[in-house]
Amino acid sequence: MSRLFASVRARATLAATLVVAVALVAAGTAVLLSLRSNLLGEAGTQAERSARDVATSLAVGTRYTELNLDDDDRPVQVVDEAGTLVAASEDLERITGTGVDAVTPQPSASPSDDGDDGDDDDDSGESLEAREIGEPATVGDGTATVDGDTEDYRFVTVPVETRRGDQLTVYAGAPLSAEHGAVNTALTVMLIGFPLLLAVVAWVTWLVTRRALRPVEGIRREMAAITASEDLARRVPVPGTHDEVARLATTTNQTLAALESSVERQRRFVADASHELRSPIASLRTQLEVAAAHPELLDLDGAVEDTVRLQRLAADLLLLARLDAGERPADARVDLAALAREAAEGRTGVSVRGDAAVNVAGSRGQLGRVLANLLDNAQRHARSAVEVTVRRDGEAAVVAVTDDGEGVPAADRERIFERFVRLDAARSRDDGGAGLGLAIARDVAVRHGGTLTVHDAPAGGALFELRLPGERA
Structure with a gap:
């Protein structure tokens, strides 16, 4: 180097x-x-x-x-x-x-x-x-x-x-x-003076360039040390010159911070996924071992339930892996109003109202997963009713899912979108899930160029608002 x-x-x-x-x-x-x-x-x-x-x-x-x-x-x-x-x-x-x-x-x-x-x-x-x-x-x-x-x-x-x-x-x-x-005198002066002037220019340029590249060499050495130690918490030195090299160092530190955050997130994800998978696998293994020794004690319903939980968790993990890999959603035409009615069909206490057709461009499967996760979360916390409203707001398409539960505290309104987060620590995994539903919903919304936020509902409870770009003409 x-x-x-x-x-x-x-x-x-x-x-x-x-x-x-x-x-x-x-x-x-x-x-x-x-x-x-x-x-x-x-x-x-x-x-x-x-x-x-x-x-x-x-x-x-x-x-x-x-x-x-x-x-x-x-x-x-x-x-x-x-x-x-x-x-x-x-x-x-x-x-x-x-x-x-x-x-x-x-x-x-x-x-x-x-x-x-x-x-x-x-x-x-x-x-x-x-x-x-x-x-x-x-x-x-x-x-x-x-x-x-x-x-x-x-x-x-x-x-x-x-x-x-x-x-x-x-x-x-x-x-x-x-x-x-x-003419001869001028030519002689030029033949003697020009090489001397060029030598001075070369010397000054060499010194100035070396001085300008010295911070870059410091950045290179620190990056080499970070690579050798695999310590992403380290940062490269930022010179106080406020020039392009300083901006390069700042951008490098921002990249290192993002990389550190991504690696830490992946580590937590792997650890949490392993922890979540351990429970249904251990339960299923126990039931199978008991059934092998005492067939009459086989809890078939419990085995099927654990298998379904394991299947759902594997599907959630696979979807998150695809989203983290940068998978681009399909560019199909999706009617959010019709999709909301399909997601609410068969659910008790869920009503849908809104415009006749609210179209967006995206993946029908992923957007349907978002609505299903939001409805699952709302039904889990609602006392009696869940309402889904689909409307247009200018050029945006908005889906609001409202429940009449206790709502979400203001301090936790961003934390609930993190992976494997359950606010009620005492709640069982069977009732509360693995804590991936809202994280998947927000990731899908972001991949579609939209947002997913939570607010207080006008009548109490929580209001989850999905806002997506409307379909282009």
Whole structure:
């Protein structure tokens, strides 16, 4: 069992660690992607700014050779309509990712960019307004080698039209070293911090689970001791935490109490049954032994009476055993009014009145046994009359058996439904029976979802009320 609890702790620890690990991986991935996206966007913005600065200079008439392209961190290329590189950053040795691999500017084929005539023309009459600069577009990522240093860059292209009508394209890049550095640093922190955090989570979960299962281990040990000693009077410890484990301990103690009560009841039942059986068996044996020695002294009526008592007691014990075993009653339709008239038939001083038909669902045999037992008890204590009333009370069916005897004291109104209980200790077993009739009647009533109670009759005596659920439509 200790291995079981250790396994429970291990599974709980593993589950908690896996959940936290998945959450950390998901959160870390989201952080890295967000960080990389923001840094790439920043690099694109820087590249766009550089490209726009160069495009603005070209748009206002600056010559290729006069462009200021000495920013070592941001390589720049200027390409004409024919795809010829006409200007580039100083010390640019190699570049990829822009679509133009050339790093050495070539002479322009445009005549307007040669000699001084163009300047004279510009000074004499060309418009001084800047030409249109197109919308920037991201080319992508690539590499560039500037002055011997090779790095990754994000490139942006900006189209521009010069004052002389030349269509040029400016490529500018911004370094991704900050993005790579930040992402690598964050990844390193996560690779070091996440395992440490998971270790802490696993350790804390292991300790908390062990503490939570400690009362359960106490319950297990006590249950094992109870099983070994067969002492059902013992109870498991109830922790003062008021949580699920405390409720488990409370429920376990309630189960032990019910089991103890059931076992004690069975012991009393067996002892009482043995005692009740001993009397008719001993009497019958005595009569048979006398008859064997002196046939003329055989009391045949007494032998038959003892045999009948023994048969009835055996039938009662068998019915109680079936009820204790949880036997479910049949779901037949039973008319309590008709059943009451049948039970009262042939009995002196018993009258039946009530509704024409009061139907319930149940076992006709068991319900008939209840009415017979109630009538036997009422006739035994009545002075002269017993009345049976069958009626409906809302959705319930009610059978009331009233006698005009002395009634049942309030202190004994629950005790009389216990097995083998006879209030009049001086009464003989021949007159009072074995004390099982009312116990059987209540057990059958409970099995049918009803109740059996005793009250004072309005005119004196006892009133036994059987209340059962009415037949469902």
